[in-house]
Structures are given as C-alpha cells and as structure tokens.
Amino acid sequence: MSEQTTRLExxxxxxxxxxxxxxxxxxxxxxxxxxxxxxxxxxxxxxxxDGGPRLSWDFFTNFPSRKPDQAGILSAWVxxxxxxxxxAATAVPLGVGAGVYLEEYAPKNWMxxxxxxxxxxxxxxxxxxxGLLALGLFVYGFGFGQSILTxxxxxxxxxxxxxxxxTREAIRSIxxxxxxxxxxxxxxxxxxxxxxILPYSTAGIMTGVIIGMARAIGETAPVITIGALTFIAFLPxxxxxxxxxxxxxxxxxxxxxxxxxxxxxxxSRPEAAFHQNAAAAGLVLVLMTLxxxxxxxxxxxxxxKTIKW
Amino acid sequence: MTSLSQANRIEALPDTFVSDRLARRKLRHxxxxxxxxxxxLAACVSVAxxxxxxxxxxxxxxxxxxxxxxxxxLTDNQWTPLFxxxxxxxxxxxxxxxxxSMVALLVAIPLGTIIAIYLSxxxxxxxxxxxxxxxxxxxxxxxxxxGYFALLFVTPLLQKLIPGxxxxxxxxxxxxxxxxxxxxxxxxxxxxxxxVPMALREGSYAMGATRFQTAxxxxxxxxxxxxxxxxxxxxxxxxxxxxxxxVAAGMQxxxxxxxxxxxxxxxxxxxxxxxxxxxxxxxxxxxxFAAGLTLALMTLFFNVLGHMLRRRYRQAY
Numbered sequence: 001m002s003e004q005t006t007r008l009e010x011x012x013x014x015x016x017x018x019x020x021x022x023x024x025x026x027x028x029x030x031x032x033x034x035x036x037x038x039x040x041x042x043x044x045x046x047x048x049x050d051g052g053p054r055l056s057w058d059f060f061t062n063f064p065s066r067k068p069d070q071a072g073i074l075s076a077w078v079x080x081x082x083x084x085x086x087x088a089a090t091a092v093p094l095g096v097g098a099g100v101y102l103e104e105y106a107p108k109n110w111m112x113x114x115x116x117x118x119x120x121x122x123x124x125x126x127x128x129x130x131g132l133l134a135l136g137l138f139v140y141g142f143g144f145g146q147s148i149l150t151x152x153x154x155x156x157x158x159x160x161x162x163x164x165x166x167t168r169e170a171i172r173s174i175x176x177x178x179x180x181x182x183x184x185x186x187x188x189x190x191x192x193x194x195x196x197i198l199p200y201s202t203a204g205i206m207t208g209v210i211i212g213m214a215r216a217i218g219e220t221a222p223v224i225t226i227g228a229l230t231f232i233a234f235l236p237x238x239x240x241x242x243x244x245x246x247x248x249x250x251x252x253x254x255x256x257x258x259x260x261x262x263x264x265x266x267x268s269r270p271e272a273a274f275h276q277n278a279a280a281a282g283l284v285l286v287l288m289t290l291x292x293x294x295x296x297x298x299x300x301x302x303x304x305k306t307i308k309w
Numbered sequence: 310m311t312s313l314s315q316a317n318r319i320e321a322l323p324d325t326f327v328s329d330r331l332a333r334r335k336l337r338h339x340x341x342x343x344x345x346x347x348x349x350l351a352a353c354v355s356v357a358x359x360x361x362x363x364x365x366x367x368x369x370x371x372x373x374x375x376x377x378x379x380x381x382x383l384t385d386n387q388w389t390p391l392f393x394x395x396x397x398x399x400x401x402x403x404x405x406x407x408x409x410s411m412v413a414l415l416v417a418i419p420l421g422t423i424i425a426i427y428l429s430x431x432x433x434x435x436x437x438x439x440x441x442x443x444x445x446x447x448x449x450x451x452x453x454x455x456g457y458f459a460l461l462f463v464t465p466l467l468q469k470l471i472p473g474x475x476x477x478x479x480x481x482x483x484x485x486x487x488x489x490x491x492x493x494x495x496x497x498x499x500x501x502x503x504x505v506p507m508a509l510r511e512g513s514y515a516m517g518a519t520r521f522q523t524a525x526x527x528x529x530x531x532x533x534x535x536x537x538x539x540x541x542x543x544x545x546x547x548x549x550x551x552x553x554x555x556v557a558a559g560m561q562x563x564x565x566x567x568x569x570x571x572x573x574x575x576x577x578x579x580x581x582x583x584x585x586x587x588x589x590x591x592x593x594x595x596x597x598f599a600a601g602l603t604l605a606l607m608t609l610f611f612n613v614l615g616h617m618l619r620r621r622y623r624q625a626y
Contacts, residue, residue: 018519018521018522019519021519021521021522022431022519022520022521024521025426025427025431025520025521025524026427026431028423028427029423029424029426029427029428029431029432030427032420032423032424032427033424033427033440035420035488035491036420036424036443036444036447036488036491036492037443039447039488040443040446040447042458042462043450043454043455043458043462046458046461046462047454047457050461093351094351094354095351096351097347097348097350097351097352098348098351098352098354098355100348101345101348101349101351101352102352105345105348105349106352114356115352115353115355115356118355118356118359119355120616121359121609121612121613121616122355122358122359124542124545124608124611124612124615125362125549125605125608126548126549126550126551126576126604126605126608127549127551128549128551128576128579128580128601128604129362129366129549129601129604129605129608130362131579131583132362132365132366132579132597132598132601133358133361133362133365133366135583136365136368136369136598137361137365140589141365157354157358160354160355160358161355164355188337188341189341189345190340190341190344190345211449214449215449217451218449218450218451218452218453218454219451220451220452220453220551220552221452221551221552221555221576221579221580224580224583224584225579225580225583225597226583227583260451260453260552263453263454263457264453264456264552264555264556267453267456267457267460267461267556268556275457275461278457279457279461282453282454282457285451285453285454286450286451286454289449289450289451290446290449290450292449293445293446293449294446297442297445297446
C-alpha cells in the first residue's frame with residue numbers, strides 16, 4: 001500500500017517536473033521576444049533623445065551645411081521622393097505584369113520554370129550587388145550617370161521580386177469560379193484579367209508594393225555604390241521652371257542625395273552635433289518606413305477579415 | 310414557314326454587319342496576343358536582371374584577373390588595392406565577413422529558433438497576432454538606422470562591459486546584425502513548424518508528452534529541413550549586409566578572427582570605394598567587381614542550399 005503511494009507520488013513528481021519545463025520554456029520564449037521589443041524600444045528612445053530636439057520646420061527646409069545646427073534634410077527628402085517616383089514607375093508595371101503573366105498566361109514549360117526560379121533567387125541577392133549592376137550597366141553602359149533615373153531603376157529592380165510575389169499571391173487567392181464566369185460570358189483572357197482579376201487583387205498587390213517601397217526608401221548600399229553624392233545643396237530643376245525652361249523630365253537626370261545617404265554621411269562624422277542630425281534624420285526615416293509597413297499590415301489584416309469568397 | 314422567314318431575315322441583314330463583327334473579333338485576337346507578349350516581356354525583365362548581374366560581374370572581374378592572378382587573390386593576406394604597394398588578397402575582407410556573420414548567427418539562430426518554437430507551439434492566439442506583425446516591423450527598419458544604433462548605442466554599452474574595446478568593432482555590428490536577422494530566421498522556421506501535421510502532435514500528446522517534449526522531440530525534428538533553410542537564409546543575409554558594418558565595424562581591412570577588433574567586410578569595402586572618386590576602368594574600380602563577384606558566389610551558394618532544403622521539407626508531407 002505504502003509502496004504504491006510512493007510510486008504514485010514519484011510519478012506525480014515526474015509529471016510536475018516535466019510541466020515545469022513547459023513553464024520554463026514559455027518564459028524563455030517570452031524573454032526572447034522581449035529582446036526584439038527592447039531593441040526596438042532602445043533604438044527608438046536613443047534616436048528620440050538624441051535627435052528629437054533637432055526636429056523642427058527648419059530641419060526639413062534647410063540644405064545640408066558644414067554647421068551642424070543649420071544643416072537640414074531638404075535635398076535628401078526631395079531626392080528620396082523623386083527616386084521613389086521612378087522606382088514605383090519601374091517596379092509596379094513590370095512587377096504586376098510579370099505576376100499576371102506567371103499566374104494567368106504562362107504555359108507550363110522550361111521558360112516559365114526558369115523565370116520562377118530566377119525570381120526566387122533574385123530575392124536573395126544582396127542589395128549591394130544591384131548597386132554594382134547599376135554602376136556597370138546604367139551609370140557607364142547606358143550613360144545615365146549618377147542620376148535620379150539610375151537610382152530609381154536600380155531600386156525598382158531591387159524590389160521587383162517583392163511586387164511579383166505579392167501579385168501572384170493576390171491573384172492565386174481569387175477562386176477559379178470568377179474566371180469561369182467571365183469566360184462563360186465570352187470574355188477574352190485580357191478582358192477577364194483587366195475587368196476581374198486585377199481589380200479584385202488590387203489590395204493584395206498594394207501591400208506588396210508598399211512593403212517594397214518601404215524597403216527601397218531605406219536602402220543605402222546600392223545608392224552609394226552607383227556613386228550618389230553625399231553633399232547636395234541644390235534641388236533638381238522643377239519642370240518648366242528657370243531660364244531656359246527645364247523640360248518636363250529633366251529632373252530625372254539630375255544629381256541627387258537620399259535620406260539614408262544623408263544619415264550615413266552624418267553618422268560617419270566624428271562630431272557629436274552631426275550625430276544628433278543623423279538621429280533626427282533616422283527618426284524621420286524610421287517613422288516613414290514604419291508607417292508604410294504598418295499600412296501594409298493593416299491592409300492585409302482588413303483583407304483577411306473582409307473578403308470571403 | 311417560320312424557318313423560312315428566319316432564313317430570309319438573316320439574308321436580309323447587311324453584309325457589313327457580319328464581317329464587322331468578324332473583323333472586330335480578329336482585331337481582338339491580335340490585341341490579346343500583343344498583350345500576352347508585353348506581359349511576357351515584363352516577366353523576362355527579372356531574367357534579364359540576373360543575366361545583367363552575371364555579365365557585369367564577370368566581364369569587369371575578367372579584366373581584374375588579367376592583372377592579378379587568381380592565386381594571389383585567394384592567398385595573399387593583405388588587401389591594399391588603393392596603396393602604392395598594392396596587394397589584392399581577398400582573405401582580410403573574407404575574414405571580416407565571416408567573423409561578423411558568425412557573431413550575428415550566434416545571436417540570431419538561438420533567439421530566432423526559440424521565438425519560432427514559442428510562437429508555433431506555446432503562444433496564445435493573441436500573442437501570436439501581435440508578435441508576428443511586430444517582428445515584421447523590426448525587419449522593416451532601414452539597415453543604416455541599425456548601423457547608427459550599433460555605433461552610438463551598442464558600442465558604448467559594450468565598452469563598459471569590455472574595457473579597451475575600440476570604437477569600431479565587429480562584435481557590436483555583428484550583434485545588431487543578428488537582431489536584425491531574427492525575424493527572417495523565426496518566420497521561416499515557424500512556417501516550417503506549422504507545416505508539421507497536427508496528427509504528429511496529437512500522437513505525442515496522447516502518449517503523455519508535455520508541450521515542451523512535443524516541441525523539442527517531435528515538431529522540431531519533423532521541421533528540421535525547413536529550420537535549416539531558415540538558418541541558411543539568415544547566413545546569406547548576414548553575408549550580404551552592408552550598412553551596419555560600414556558604419557560600426559570600420560573600413561580597415563584586417564585579417565583577424567577576433568570580433569573585438571575593427572575590420573572591413575567585402576560589402577564595406579565596396580561602399581568605401583564607391584564613396585571615393587575612382588576613375589571608371591581603373592584597377593581600383595575593378596576590384597569592387599571582383600569583391601562583388603566573391604560575395605555573389607557566396608550568397609548564391611547559400612541560397613541554392615537553402616532552396617534545396619526547403620524543397621525537401623515541402624515534399625515530406
């Protein structure tokens with residue numbers, strides 16, 4: 001009798017010990033997550049404390065300067081915006097087109113397989129290698145120079161896989177019934193695609209485009225590699241301004257700088273005052289990328305909740 | 310009678326009506342083919358990008374290797390292409406890349422794996438719903454911001470723990486890089502673990518195993534190839550990372566295996582040259598393509614390996 005009780009108790013002790021391990025691991029898991037959270041908090045706090053006081057209207061409307069307290073990010077944010085326009089104009093049509101082709105049109109053959117494998121591999125190429133491609137091809141091969149056009153095309157190619165994958169996933173989630181319905185009414189393939197497939201997958205494609213753009217706006221390495229200047233104290237000529245008037249698209253050939261490069265330039269200087277500028281620029285950059293990412297996550301969340309085919 | 314009148318009516322239709330519709334259909338057919346071709350061209354741009362990368366890296370490196378022998382490139386232990394006494398040994402850059410990646414992986418692999426197991430097997434639904442987008446946000450922060458953080462926050466912190474640590478060092482850059490890679494490792498591993506069929510877990514629970522035992526002895530081994538693919542993706546990201554190292558690890562090539570020293574990586578060297586004003590076609594200009602080729606080959610190797618592993622785990626169930 002007593003032997004039985006002790007055996008029962010030893011089994012209970014064993015179970016309790018095993019359950020304790022469950023608890024230990026769950027705690028370790030939360031702690032591991034906390035490392036991420038704490039890093040994020042520390043990063044944000046450091047930039048807020050260091051760069052927060054520098055954020056003022058002047059910071060956005062001043063050119064970079066040798067005097068840290070007068071320096072601003074005007075040329076950087078204008079440059080970033082213009083580069084992003086070229087990037088979007090490159091990546092959206094090409095990425096969506098490629099995604100539609102692969103999902104709706106592509107026959108099952110070696111060419112399609114090649115394109116698919118290629119897209120997967122491109123997503124893993126380090127961004128600086130795109131910079132080298134752009135340096136050899138766009139800057140010297142095509143003679144675009146160190147211009148907004150070169151940077152926009154480079155970043156456009158860089159985020160192409162993101163847009164293609166998002167487009168394909170969005171299209172794949174549309175049920176076949178929709179296509180069959182359109183075909184049954186005599187629609188051609190393109191009519192089906194342009195009237196049904198594309199409108200229904202717009203939200204999904206948008207998430208991919210936004211995530212891609214958020215990545216592109218923070219990319220530094222490829223833009224430095226093409227030889228973008230770090231000190232720019234003028235803006236590209238606005239269309240039709242000046243004398244003689246600038247053409248509508250003259251700005252694409254203009255030299256430029258972007259936000260991350262401006263931040264890199266300030267970070268790599270020894271003076272602490274410039275580090276504050278770097279922190280302020282970083283804060284602006286992080287807020288931009290975070291809000292873009294948050295928007296994408298929100299759209300995806302809404303999509304999952306509202307669409308029930 | 311009715312069929313006759315119908316036949317009459319069809320005959321009565323003007324000829325242009327039918328041929329017009331036929332012509333429109335034909336035009337539409339041509340249009341469809343044109344659109345398909347244009348979309349095909351868009352899909353080909355990605356292949357052209359890869360070809361462009363390969364061609365540019367190979368042709369520029371070819372010119373480089375006409376002046377520097379491959380043997381010197383691989384065995385010389387100095388990298389001083391911009392000095393009068395020029396040496397072109399990739400080893401110092403390679404050691405910087407490997408040491409910093411190693412530090413990053415020592416951070417990212419344990420933490421990423423624990424987070425993946427926790428999120429996949431332990432976490433309540435709400436925690437997972439909050440944690441996953443948060444990790445995604447963490448991976449969306451620009452790397453230059455991480456570089457700033459490594460140089461001006463982590464390094465001073467480490468200097469208090471390790472007296473005599475130089476302002477530029479591989480350790481702080483590596484740690485921050487590791488934290489940056491955690492989301493990559495954890496999300497791919499978690500996907501692999503969630504792909505493990507529920508029946509395996511239920512079997513394990515039915516035998517009286519606890520959550521922890523099930524996670525470690527059943528789910529993790531079953532998802533192993535997917536987890537390995539996640540690690541390899543992490544390695545490939547660490548090797549190709551640029552700005553954190555360019556900012557926080559210094560840009561001085563240094564053949565060392567000690568993470569407490571400053572050193573340049575392949576990527577940091579490319580940035581350093583690009584910041585200067587090197588004439589197109591000079592040997593200094595070509596060195597960055599040779600360095601880039603080395604980098605591209607390394608990441609290609611890891612990517613192919615990861616791809617093969619992932620394909621294996623996909624076929625398992």
